[in-house]
Amino acid sequence: MEIKDKKPKKPLIFYYAIVIIVLVLLNTLLVPSLAERSIKEATYDEFLDTLDSGTVEEVNLEDDVIYYSVKKGNETQVYKTGRIKDSQEVERLKDAGVKFSEEIPQKTSPILSLLLSYIVPILIFVFIGNWLSKKMMSGISGGAGGAMSFGKSNAKIYVKSSTGIKFSDVAGEDEAKELLTEIVDYLHNPEKYREIGAAMPKGALLVGPPGTGKTLLAKAVAGEANVPFFSISGSEFVEMFVGMGAAKVRDLFKQANEKAPCIVFIDEIDTIGKKRDGNISGNDEREQTLNQLLTEMDGFDGSKGVVILAATNRPDSLDPALLRPGRFDRRIPVELPDLQGREEILKVHAKKIKVSDNVDFREIAKAASGASGAELANIVNEAALRAVRDRRKFATQADMEESIEVVIAGYQKKSRVLSEKEKLIVSYHEIGHALVAAMQTNSAPVHKITIIPRTSGALGYTMQVEDGEHYLMSKEELENKIATFTGGRAAEELIFHSITTGASNDIEQATKLARGMITRYGMSDDFDMVAMESVQNQYLGGDTSLACSFETQTEIDKKVVELVKTQHAKAYKILEDNIGKLHQLAKYLYDNETITGEEFMKILAEPMPQIGAEE
Structure with a gap:
């Protein structure tokens, strides 16, 4: 069973969008309304009287409204009045020596001006920043999916389940299963090994071609041992920000120690475990992540029952420091299955579909020489699909043989007619x-x-x-x-x-x-x-x-x-x-x-x- 958050976390851009929308609304609605409250209304007659008295400083002529400012001592008050069609309006304003303005005059009260210009925006930003910070921090404390959870390991956690994968679900890799059985036995009975002074290998490296079942074997180990299983890909450690990959490694091993005994599986470890060259690069994210992984594998206590499994199909590119004893002690080859292995794999996958009683899996295994476990699973599935297309209730020997040809050479191209x-x-x-x-x-x-x-x-x-x-x-x-x-x-x-x-x-x-x-x-x-x-x-x-x-x-x-x-x-x-x-x-x-x-x-x-x- 995979543990997941009930509510998916929103991405960081979601909160930024909210902030921008709020600021736009405040700028277009709240601030103008506050400014509008500082303007007093006056009749047109009062406007003419004030104009004649010579106390009007600025005027802004709108289509239906006239805004004008009047100086009273050291303060300036802004008024507005309705605009009436008057052919002498402009000449009257010029004669009064009024200054024309293109913007709405604002009340020049120092207190209100300071409030609108500085204090209100600051308060708005403080409020939104505080709210946004709480949302981000809740993501960090709540799990790996938070908006600012850059340093959190996003490993998938599989726990004990009645439908877990067992060794019986993995066929054709008897040698690999035998080597991994010791790890399972140690997780079940650690005292038996401690009595003689034996220590379990800290790590095991699964090496083989793609599709041979490396990830499946790692899950089978966790299923047999009935312990939590952390699964993460090497590419998930590589982040845009320098140092975040190393932080994820630290968090992963911290979680593993808390849930010990457990199994940590790193797929495609060659992504972060490549050989380090001689170039001096202080900000190489991949190298920092590798160094942190090496440190963590040296530092954690293997007696707690934390076993590191890793898989790769490029073992020659891994750093020698990663392969030395004390880190990945065992190298377990997971090769392409032999004839007997292919037959067993076909039988395992054939249990999932309905097949005819006279299907000879030995002959199918012979014809599928060099096929990996994933390809054999695809062959069985293609046979089932072919049976459905022919409106049959089960797959036959002919379906199996044709599916081999489909995997090797593709489907029959009926549209291509040779001369x-x-x-x-x-x-x-x-x-x-x-x-x-x-x-x-x-x-x-x-x-x-x-x-x-x-x-x-x-x-x-x-x-x-x-x-x-x-x-x-x-x-x-x-x-x-x-x-x-x-x-x-x-x-x-x-x-x-x-x-x-x-x-x-x-x-x-x-x-x-x-x-x-x-x-x-x-x-x-x-x-x-x-x-x-x-x-x-x-x-x-x-x-x-x-x-x-x-x-x-x-x-x-x-x-x-x-x-x-x-x-x-x-x-x-x-x-x-x-x-x-x-x-x-x-x-x-x-x-x-x-x-x-x-x-x-x-x-x-x-x-x-x-x-x-x-x-």
């Missing part, structure tokens, strides 16, 4: 991939071939599925993989004696794999076991950067081109030797648009009919 020539080219292209893969040893079996365009831009694709989990790849397997990538272009060259843009993604994948073989895997005779390339942000795409001279880079480029050309030639030779099967399979794909792996292998195993054979 007969393009459809034929795509058919030969995809069969080229599949045939080269099938004719090589140590290649993943073909699972499905289709030429139905997808929203990702693919006009067709060939899906290969490994029989089991594959962790190591030999040099020969990688070369076969490159040859499979080039099989589509080789089929176009062999059949149509021309090439198209359809192989752009194949070229990119083949080049990336060939470069990795030479620069990172040590599979080149010339460079032996020397790393020419380093990988950064391995969990976020794995950007690479070369670490060699320009001459060596030129040699690497030559080796990459040579390797891809060799495998391209091998793929062309395979298709040339099996051109009969290439035609037969391409025609079948052209007619049916989709071939399963079983259909493909059946046609491939059939003997070719002998043309012109005697009966």
Whole structure:
């Protein structure tokens, strides 16, 4: 259950708007009315008599009203009277030596003038300032949502709940759960550890690719331990005002100590935990926040049962001081699930929907190789949506398989209709991939071939599925993989004696794999076991950067081109030797648009009919 304020706090601009509106109303209504009360009314005859007596100093002529000031000793009194049409009015005023004024004359009484000009505005500002200050301070004392709560931690607090997340809700991460179970046990039975003198790690860092369940695991720890769970993102510490991030860190740890035992979870900690460079920067908000976090993690008493959990997918960018023992003592990898893990995750999410009894989650897990937990959840949800679209009450195996293709390549693009020539080219292209893969040893079996365009831009694709989990790849397997990538272009060259843009993604994948073989895997005779390339942000795409001279880079480029050309030639030779099967399979794909792996292998195993054979 998340604790929230019953009444949402108003933003600071709301109170400023109220102040401005009040001042405008006072200026337009109250002040003129006060000034108006100091003006005495007179008849037009009295005005003429006063004008004749020569005591009128200033006159302001309005459409229907005449304002005039009369000096009486040391004071000046302002009068007003109705204006009557009089052709001699202006000449009479000039003859009397009256000064014409464009503004309404005000009473020049020093007391009233001081009151209206200084005292009343000051009193108004004091009243509004006092009221505004109380509203702001009430926000500070009432919670994190106040208008001036810059230094308050706005961490979401989850407390004990009957619907809390447990370890049973998290599948596919057995190693991570095992490491976190100790934390749960310590929060339940701290005396067992204190007897032997063992201290619980102050912090644990969850590291892994996006979507693998780092946040879910942290919530499961809190759910299992039945303790308060503070959840905050690293970006929420970074404020516009210098020092506010550090204040939030102090407040967060203060709240945690008050509610101990508890768990504090900081998501995306790399936002504030990046490595500090050598530049001297006294007002760097992020660095001040990091320094405060380091100080707080050193200062708080771990024996109270306050455990700090943090998650990141950029561990290489974190400051070394944050990772030393005594702060984040444990580094818990939360990697992509293996085959067994994917199957368990699919079963967990399948409990939330209605599925057919004959769904084989093992086969679905095989086809979804490399998928994260979040992607697997999306696959199950897409299968349920597809079942609803087809007006069925439950999801089937076909729904699951189609949802994998939706996640990988997008939805079928029904509006895109290929011409007969393009459809034929795509058919030969995809069969080229599949045939080269099938004719090589140590290649993943073909699972499905289709030429139905997808929203990702693919006009067709060939899906290969490994029989089991594959962790190591030999040099020969990688070369076969490159040859499979080039099989589509080789089929176009062999059949149509021309090439198209359809192989752009194949070229990119083949080049990336060939470069990795030479620069990172040590599979080149010339460079032996020397790393020419380093990988950064391995969990976020794995950007690479070369670490060699320009001459060596030129040699690497030559080796990459040579390797891809060799495998391209091998793929062309395979298709040339099996051109009969290439035609037969391409025609079948052209007619049916989709071939399963079983259909493909059946046609491939059939003997070719002998043309012109005697009966």
